[in-house]
Amino acid sequence: MGKKNIDWSSLGFGYMQTDKRYVSNYKDGAWDEGCLTEDATVAISECAGVLQYAQTCFEGLKAYTTEDGRTVCFRPDLNAQRMFDSAQRLEMPTFPVDRFVDAVVQTVKANIDYVPPYGSGASLYLRPYMFGSSAVIGVKPADEYQFRVFCTPVGPYFKGGAKPIVVKVSDFDRAAPHGTGHIKAGLNYAMSLHAIQTAHREGFAENIYLDPGTRTKIEETGGANIIFVDEDGNLVVPKSDSILPSITRRSLVDVAQTYLGLKVTEREVLLSEVENFKEMGLCGTAAVISPVGKINDHGKEICFSNGMEKMGPVMQKLYDTLTGIQMGRLEAPEGWIKVIE
Ligand code: PLP
Ligand code: COI
Secondary structure: OOOOOOOOOHOOOOOOOOOEEEEEEEOOOOOOEEEEEOOOOOOEEEEHHHHHOOEEEEEEEEEEEOOOOOOOEOOOOHHHHHHHHHHHOOOOOOOOOHHHHHHHHHHHOOOOHHHHOOOOEEEEEEEEEEEEEEEOOOOOOOOOOOOEEEEEOOOOOOOOOOOOOOEEEEOOOOOOOOOOOOOHHHHHHHHOHHHHHHHHHHHOOEOOOOOOOOOOOOOOOOOOOOEHHHHHHEEEEEEEOOOOOHHHHHHHHHHHHHHOOOOEEEOOOOOHHHOOOOOEEEEEOOOOOEEEEEEEEEEEEEOOOOOOOOOHHHHHHHHHHHHHOOOOOOOOOOOEEEEEO
8 A cells, every 4th residue: 555645735734534543441450452443433431531520631743754765753752751741630540651652653553654755744643642431420530541542644733834923912821820731631722712713713823821820921822832032043932830841842942052053041931021032933743833923912013023924044944953853854863753663
């Protein structure tokens, strides 16, 4: 079998059912050995913990075809560790890191014909997730769980690909102080749906959330961390305990320092100082680096020097270096690339 007959370069960020997915069940205090299945449906109790009390967490990572034709994943061990941390915070059983990576590898291999070809601009998005599957009616953790990994070929997260977007400062909060903002819990996204639909209805691509305690500091967007470039061309990265520890952001910090020789400052960033920055980008697995052209803060516009047509020069260098590493054009730091063999 060869690659599927898909118009790869016109894919958006959507779900397409692929051939196989990985499933493992947790019962009587242990995970079973897990297997691949063709069944894309899930059958659970009407009273399952996930349905009643949103006991679920997920991950997102991508597989790529490299320039020399290999299939690779980017840092799946970090997704495995983050899901481990999410599960602990949600009182769910942890799924072992090495088994997570193996499940990802099995899922990619079983759907290899859906991995978009090199140069198509698309990639295979993997969605590992876990949920409470047994019945709970009093508020408590479920006794049984399911871990699954499916995959779907995707294109750019934002329409227009690398074209700058306009974002708004949201009046809603994404994460409570001492809450769950730092883990990838489904509940964080459920409560962001009204905010994102509101932003879309007003013509904005995404929301910038402020820190819920003081509403003066930049946190992140609904699906990506934020990075800035200052007047000297160096990177400024908002720091907060209530944002998701993005693997893309952590990788970009290394890339900026070691590949590009930039100074990186990770610190609290006030909304009031953002007008001093030259470039802004949203970074994440789905977003890669999406440049921001303008922020709308309750009618006041904060414009970045790249304008609305193209990425600024520093974001472009970061983008080229990160995607160069992911697609095998540049040598990767030790352990960043998992080759699917
Ligand atoms: N922040 C949020 C809220 C996200 O949903 C994501 C996506 O996973 C990110 C940041 C980016 O994280 P990563 O780079 O690990 O994909
Ligand atoms: C990702 O980048 O993997 C995400 O999970 C962001 C969004 C699709 C929720």
